[in-house]
Amino acid sequence: MQSRIAALFLFSTAIIVAQDKQLRADLPAVPRYEVKRAQGRITVDGKIDEAAWSNAPVVEFVFPWANQTGAKQKTRARILWDDQNLYVGYQADDADVVAHYTERDDPTYKDDCVEIFINPNPKQLEFYYGLEMNARAVMYDYFYAFPKLLIKRLNFTNWQLATFTDGTLNQRGDVDKGWGLEVAIPWENFEELTGKKTPPAAGTVWTANMNRWDGVEPDRRLSQWSDSGMVRADPHWPARFGEIVFVK
């Protein structure tokens, strides 16, 4: 009986998900990114100015939702790796940098915010990690049993995170230039999905997406590395994450 109830619950949940998560037609193929080794030290200060970053390919986010309003402000992102960490760097053009949340696991996605979703085991599409970080370097991290359960009690350890604002945070009357964010994530944080603490072997493919929430309601936009394909503005759809391949 219990299993029948469970099956009924799963069925009804699937219907809700299908209604809520509708994909657009004619989507482009998901992008692929070569994650290069960091040649030299990265100082996590929000400035993407180390020599190591100049070796990393740059991706620019797209704006999939034409119904959203507000300026389409450019975001460039890069990823690197070494034996200790995965590094992600963002540079966000932004004429008005606004972020209010200050505590771990606050809903930073309501601020000016950048995100990375990481699936270290692309053979499955049910589980991934999310890191959503606002322009004042507040971390909201979670494990997502997609789409049913988001566990924000998961807290990554030993990460480094910093932002740099080229302008004035939360001062609305002036014109800012933008902000940058760097995060270094030690490999051990991914071990539940990889079974290993060590860095991935060269050639390993994970999937990921990078996102940005920008602007102040009602003029707010979501942009992404890989278009999630959702009808409504929604970054979460693991089948549409891009591929990241770790190269030597």
Ligand SMILES: [Ca+2]
């Ligand atoms: Ca730096």
Ligand SMILES: [Ca+2]
């Ligand atoms: Ca958390």
